Amino acid sequence: MKTQEISVPRPDKPEAPSRIVIGEALPLLNTLLAGRRPIVITDPNLAASYPELIGRYPHIQIGLGETQKTLTTVEQVCRELLRMGADRGSYIVGIGGGIVTDITGFVASVYMRGVSGFGFVATSLLAQADASVGGKNGVNLDGYKNLIGVFNQPDFVLCDQTMLSTLPARELRAGLAEAIKCGLIGDAALFEAFEGETFETLTGNPELLHRILVATVGLKARVVAADEQEHGERKLLNLGHTFGHAIEKCTRHYLHGEAVAIGLCVAAGAAVKAGLLTADEEARIARAIRGMGLPTSIDPTIEVTKSQLIAAVEADKKREAQEIDFVLPSGLGRSVRRRMPLTELEALITDIL
Incomplete structure (x- = not known):
């Protein structure tokens, strides 16, 4: 190896x-x-x-x-x-x-x-x-x-x-969500490595998994080197985490990576509504996540409301006063950070959660 x-x-x-x-x-x-x-x-x-x-x-x-x-x-x-x-x-x-x-x-x-x-x-x-x-x-x-x-x-x-x-396979799947996130943030080739693969083919290929790990860690290392204490660029690494953390808090049903996978789909849907992402790109993101056996939405049998999730977001450490930094994909390998009022965020994710 x-x-x-x-x-x-x-x-x-x-x-x-x-x-x-x-x-x-x-x-x-x-x-x-x-x-x-x-x-x-x-x-x-x-x-x-x-x-x-x-x-x-x-x-x-x-x-x-x-x-x-x-x-x-x-x-x-x-x-x-x-x-x-x-x-x-x-x-x-x-x-x-x-x-x-x-x-x-x-x-x-x-x-x-x-x-x-x-x-x-x-x-x-x-x-x-x-x-x-x-x-x-x-x-x-x-x-x-x-x-x-x-x-x-x-x-x-x-x-x-x-x-x-x-x-266990579930733990492996959860870890792959963070690699998909890094690809969406700033490495299109990393994201594309998941396309056309299934969880079984990817994890059964140690060389491919090695390349994915190296690319994921390399991207995070570059971001951390530029902004160790998260004053600016490092906040991009929170893509999928705003609602991912809220889902973890409110449901206690999902592993961290599973909740982040759902959070990525929420962010992708919001990015389409904001005019930053095409519907085709949103579909590709969802396919890549499903291909790894990860969830793309909250299980409808789980009793959790949008108001509960928004309340959890309001206590997120990324919030300042009545505004929050929300990261949106602006392409496959690009992302942007937007500071918005909580009311604007709630409107943006209406009908997505």
């Missing part, structure tokens, strides 16, 4: 960019941790699947699922670090999916006001394609996504594709 490294500049450490390694990456871990005092944060599934790997290091397990992504879990981990004698010279490694990496990055940033460093072994496709890259580390509050957090990039992210073999 090919292995490729992508660097993301860190303004606070210009001499040491964040390193993302994609392919056969896991063998690098021992070298990266040489001379450090690592403590691993992981979850029970990873501990069971990789006992030899986790057993090499002192480790802490957190629970499974989105409900664990809270300040309560952060507090529990910090207490365990204190019990283990961890200090500012300790080094924290998150081995797991996006929930593990988010908790790890946040803990590493706040425990004793920050430890010597941290890195990730990203084991889910969602984590490899998105969650572990770029330095956003946050937890939820009352079901609202990532409302509390920090910007702090890891020293390294190891994206070993062989670790994806243990993932």
Whole structure:
């Protein structure tokens, strides 16, 4: 399998960019941790699947699922670090999916006001394609996504594709939604890689999946390098997330990537109404999403109203006063960010949700 490294500049450490390694990456871990005092944060599934790997290091397990992504879990981990004698010279490694990496990055940033460093072994496709890259580390509050957090990039992210073999198909599908999103934002060739493929043909082709991962991470790395703390261009990465997060909050039925897939279709429909996207392009987006086995709309049997979703959007961290940044595709490989009143957004998505 090919292995490729992508660097993301860190303004606070210009001499040491964040390193993302994609392919056969896991063998690098021992070298990266040489001379450090690592403590691993992981979850029970990873501990069971990789006992030899986790057993090499002192480790802490957190629970499974989105409900664990809270300040309560952060507090529990910090207490365990204190019990283990961890200090500012300790080094924290998150081995797991996006929930593990988010908790790890946040803990590493706040425990004793920050430890010597941290890195990730990203084991889910969602984590490899998105969650572990770029330095956003946050937890939820009352079901609202990532409302509390920090910007702090890891020293390294190891994206070993062989670790994806243990993932359920549903988790793999959820990760592909973030790759489709990146293609829509700024890489038409990446989006087109999904067209004509099915979930089975794509995931059964390691070389194609590798190319998609490299392109996805490469695009995100370029965006983060230009705007690490999301003052402008990085907000484009929120395409599909405004309503995706609202769907997660209001239904508790969908995985993050599944909700983002629906959010992409909402944004595409709104872009057609706004005159930014053609109906044919909207149809191509929906076909690509369906081809990966992802949902394009909310299941009609789920009891959720448009007013509930709008109320969740109003609490989104992207809102300022009565306005919100909403990202719309303006083509297949182009997107724009529009700041609009919440009332305008509600009118724009009428009959779409």
